[in-house]
Amino acid sequence: MAEKVTIADVARHANVSRQTVSNVLNSPEVVKEGTRQRVLAAVETLGYRVSAAARQMRTGRSRLLAVRIETTQDGMNVFDRFLHGLTESAARSGYRVLLYAAGDDRAEIATIDQLLGEFEPDGFVLTSTHHGDPRASWLAERDLPFVTFGRPWGAPAAGHPWVDVDGAAGTESATRHLLGEGHRRIGFIGWEAGSGVGDDRKAGWSRTLAAEGLDAGLTLETDGSSAQGQAAARELTGRGATALVCVSDSVALGALQVLPAVVGFDDTPVAAAVGLTSLGQPLAEAAAHCVDLLTGRLSGRPAAAHVLLTPSLVIRKEPRS
Secondary structure (H helix, E strand, C coil), X not given: CCCCCCHHHHHHHHCCCHXXXXXXXXXXXXXXXXXXXXXXXXXXXXXXXXXXXXXXXXXXXXXXXXXXXXXXXXXXXXHHHHHHHXXXXXXXXXXXXXXXXXXXXXXXXXXXXXXXXXXXCCEEEEECCCCCCHHHHHHHHCCCCEEEECCCCCCCCCCCCEEEECHHHHHHHHHHHHXXXXXXXXXEEEECCCCHHHHHHHHHHHHHHHHCCCCCCCEEEECCCHHHHHHHHHHHHHCCCCEEEECCHHHHHHHCCCCCCEEEECCCHHHHHHCCEEEECCHHHHHHHHHHHHHHHHHCCCCCCEEEECCEEECCCCCCC
16 A cells, blocks of 8 residues: 655655645645645645545634525526636635525525534625625624625625625616617616615616616516516517616516517526627626635735626627527
């Protein structure tokens, strides 16, 4: 049986100290990139394997970041892109992602409490933030490290780090695109009022029309489904709308059955398949910032309080039937 490779063997091979090897494995953010790559190459060459249990006992860290799996709407959830980016970014920082499911806020808090007892995650990434969200306050009251992908809607004084996509900037861009195409009667199909994300996306459309002195009254709320998007599009076109900005691709796909001048939000694979112009969220970048903010808190490294990213408009000339 081959002798077990030790941390001292890795240190000798990489010509660094054992402490440097330990830092690379446990706190990679404190090590220079060149040194980190040299140590990782030595780890790979020698076949060194870290004992997670031993490391947790030694450092008091599990190297786990926990995040909830999101549900889907009409099979068009883009959360998988965010999750993929989160997993890759976490791995580069020496962490793994622990997934869990929960049906609502109360169930998620109970699940987090259970995970703390069973797996001791070092930090949490909360998604789908909303008005009256109790999860952030629950974690903050217990001084547990976390970051949210989504703003603290209705609680601007909240002190936790967050990353979000500027939906208003996105729908402003979409509305200006339709104005450039010659439309003046541009409607908006959204979610029910009170959704932080939905209200933000609606605001970009309405302020753009207002700035042009145009009617911002062509708007309807939906449950987010394609069926209700189609029904809303019929009503709005009956009221004179010649183009529509939609709160999501799911809603936009329904609207697209009624008229061609439609812009969605999320740039899902379905949008690409049918030729729908849509706003793409920089989800991999958002995930990387989430990891950076969270690991920064865990390591005591100074980091920005929040990050607001801008979506990009993906223009497709002709919808495909």
